[in-house]
Amino acid sequence: MAMFLAYIPPDYGLHRMTIQGKVAELRAELNSGSKKDKNFTQKKIALKKIVANMTMSNNEMVSLFPDVISCMQIQSLEIKKIALALRTMSYVHVKEFVEATVPLVKRLLRDADPYVRKTAAYCVAKLLNQLLRDDNPTVVASALASLMDIWERSETIKLTLDYSNASKMVAILPDCSEWGQTYILEALMSYVPQESGEATLLAERIAPRLSHSNSAVVLTCIRVMLYLMNYIADEKQISALCRKLSPPLVTLLAKGSEVQYLALRNALLILQRRPDVLRNDIRVFFCKYNDPIYVKVTKLELIFMLANEKNIDEVLTELREYATEVDVHFVRKAVRAIGKLAIKIEPAARRCINLLLELVSTKVPYIVQEATVVIRNIFRKYPNQYESIIGVLCEHLDSLDEPEAKAAMVWVIGQYADRIENSDALLEDFLYSFAEEPVEVQLALLTATVKLFIQRPTKGQDLVPRVLKWATEETDNPDLRDRAYMYWRLLSTDVNLAKQIVMGEKPPITAESEKLDPQTLEEMCLNVGTLATIYLKPVQTVFQAHLAHVPESSHL
Template identity: 35%
Template sequence: MGDSKLYTRVKASDILTELRNYEKKPKSSVYRKTILKKIIVNLSLGDNEVVMLFNEVIKLLQDIGPTDPEAKQLCYLYLTTYWRHKPKETLNALSFITEDYHESSTDEDACLALRTLAAIQLPQFLEELVPMLEDALQKGSPSVRKTAAYCVASIFKAEDPDSTSSLMSLLNDLLLDPQLEVVSAALSALGDITEKSETLKFSIDSEHALKISQSLAVCGEWSEVAILNALMSFVPQDHQTAAHIIDIVLPYLQSENSSIVLNALKVIVYLCQYVSSVLDVLPILPQSISRAVANLMLKPPEIQFLAMRNVILLLLDKPALLDLDIRMFFCQYDDLLYIKDTKLEIIFLLADEDNIEIVLAELQEYALEIDVQMVRKSIRAIGNLAVKIDGTSEKCVSVLADLLSNSIPHVVEEIAIIARDILRKYPGRFDHIIQLLVDRIDLVTEQDSRASMIWILGEYGSSISNSVALLSHYAEHFLDEPSETQLSLLTAIVKAHVCQPYNKELHQLVEDTIRLVIENVDNPDVRGRGYFYWRILSAQLPNTIDIIKPRLPMLNTGADALPPEVRQELDLCIGTLASIYLRPVTQVFRHVKPKVFADSPARVDQDLKTARPRTSKSSLSRASPVPSVLSASQQLGSLSLDTATTRSRSSSLGLNGIVKKLSRK
């Protein structure tokens, strides 16, 4: 039977019948493997009924010999998935798994046994696993040592570090391993362990940071990612070392692997905080990062989205590190909606007075598309550009006026919403757009748009000839409106009255509306506002107009979208989910320590928000690094014990003279 025919849901009872037949007939490895594949397919389809086959799978595991590793792998996958449901039955497989490790003829079998034992975190399994890991970390082949390093990280428990304390020293020793893949696995494991613990801290000194960064040239892709992540634990003590490592990492921005590109970008952005006048020292930095972004924009949509979210982060915090062509983010006809939405955000952030012509032409084209969501977002972007950049307001409002001339309902509704902000930002400059909206008020039916139009009628009622008639029309259906619209309409009617106190028709409209609110509206917010206006108007205060229609504060367009501390933390999380949500890492991941820039004599608070990329070339001087310490510090209990041992070992990385310091308090 071909594998493609196996990918259908099968009842667990039918699989059990096949297992019974397997026990009665001469045992065939092909038949056994077919049954196991059916079980795994049901498992992948979410059919948890196959948990009833637990004992039968363990029996199959007993029959599997060393010549059928694929069937053994399927059994182990089943066990690691359902061991929590059958913990007692899982113990029956312990002897077979440990035997696989001790009697394995290949490294693949030994690695599979270690991974399975580490995944099934029962106390009995961990007791057997710890001595096996000690043996694997010291005597195993490179692939076994690499697997063992990852297993140490997976079984580490922050609340009980004593259970794996014997393995931590061996894991540190792997940093001296002559095989780069083993070193990268140890770095990755140590990084994962320190993330789980509040008391462990992993740091790299300048000498070894330079060594491992130079080893990137001879690493595989997985090792490159691990080493780049490990460089985030390096705290530069001088500007030259940080600039030198940036220079080494810079070529990896052009890698075909998107993970390598994003991790290299994360390292560069991090180290920029430790280089004085980084754009003078590395003038090619903005162009290199921009070329990397351009390459990522040729990847599948998921990678494009991740790259663009990180571009938004850099544009909010460090725009000087980017030298992007805005045309790169113009929407294509086949772009997915979330890609178009993200591109619009970047276009808005990149727009300025120099490129406003092509930006408005592009946004106007989007505003005439069939997709209503895209139309609304495009119009909102045009209006926000008018509010954001004073010099572009005339052109933006002109484009909005052209769009209004088409009298398309959803276009008119969206322009009505954004016109409120434009009129507030530029009082008296664009009043002509009010009449264009009033002429098309019959097309406005959406709730937010109606509320905006009602606000305009109340705020500028004295300059609109038929404002009283329009407000009266809305007031006829007052009780049918939602509470938000009722509040807007009540306020607009009272505003119009205090601005035109001698208008008898408007005076009668105010009385009827307030009486209707007080007597027939159940919403306490609307009733409360009605009573408030009734008492204010009854008191006939001399400054009534200042109370009901005060001077509105100017819109503040210069406020940062993210607080500075959040932006700094996100700089350390480039390429992660936190950079997609633009939220602090503790809000995205549970049990993760907040990330902060470490203090250092080389730390500089340079402003990359207002700086501009330099085109002049400057030489980069490279000083020899000062030997330091690669340490893992741990605090346990209340005792204080400081020990330091110095070891020397030859390796292809040249990681000699490592000093490991373990402090316990």
């Protein structure tokens, strides 16, 4: 029979006996109870030796773990701080260690010293980390949920995943419960792809979750895919993934009003970040008669975002219906959307204006007022193009009783004072109530009167001194007073210079003011499906504002 002999160094037995002797010596030092050693110097030295040995990968020190535990009962801050040894020992995957650690850590988490509590928290995270290799998907998902909770509440602990672990988590997704899938998907946000191929493969593998019946799974999956797209270099692959995001968002619109609203708010964000999503799905956002007002208003925002030259006729037909509904708030929003579309889509401006004039002819006061506001903006966008409709607006001056609408009409009269035959008389009618008007209207009247004088000096020479006197001597508002003084000095110094300033070119006006700044948009896309996307504000802002109103006793 062949025999295989293992090579044993000559001094192996001696080495083994030396280690065992060292362990026995350290155990004796840890358990010594000399009354003369009141500062526990011997125990401190022994603990430091154990830490040093563990650092040198001397695994024999594991057998001393129960003795270390007994030392933790000693009321000495220095000895407690040597609980740092737990961090080192927690790397050793030994069943006995885990069983001995759990009760200790539970006690250390309530220790009076914050350093001990912090170190115990690290240990908990490492114990949970071992469960990530469990064979049961539910256990893995629960461990992830706990780790993420610790990570979110700690400033020093960070959850990180490599591709191997991320891939394993994706593999068990189909075997997890719906909430387990949510935990795993959220954890994937801690994975940073090192190359485009990794991000693409993971995105493709989690894409089937988009068809899940649970809304939380769908929205979390969308969030992860948007995150992974940031690491994908191929634009064709990004476009393909974007097309996959459209059907699940549309499906969510068939659910209850609350889920619909959440999906709509997130769609607003996604469209700003990835315009390819939902590009051809504008009809799914058309309002239903029984939609709650908050759903209707959000759908209206999406219709505006998706409107283009190809579908503008269909959109205007829909908006005409909205402008005749009974809900005043929604009607105002619809009328304003028509005006904004005239600014957004220049080839459709005339069609939008014709619809606005059609709505103004109904003589419904709130429709007239909203139309006046948006037509003012249209004049600013397209100077010297649509002034022929000013006469129609002037026929409905009696309908204007809201500050924004009044200010808009006054702006039109002042800007086109040389084209409106009775512009001086119209302004004088508004000036009768100058003292009672809000500052917004007073500022508009002041500027319009100066414009009248500059364009038609003989018509405005009586009005200007009167308005400037009111604005400088009979008002307490510093903005109004300062502007009046500025105009007075300009007119007194050089009328031509005043004309260049007051009648100068206006800043360009756009209909895209609702867009978020890039940094906030990026943060919002990383929080798809959360409360922050409802408010369209950063997470810290939302939850700080929320907690500020919660009594301290109710904090968890």
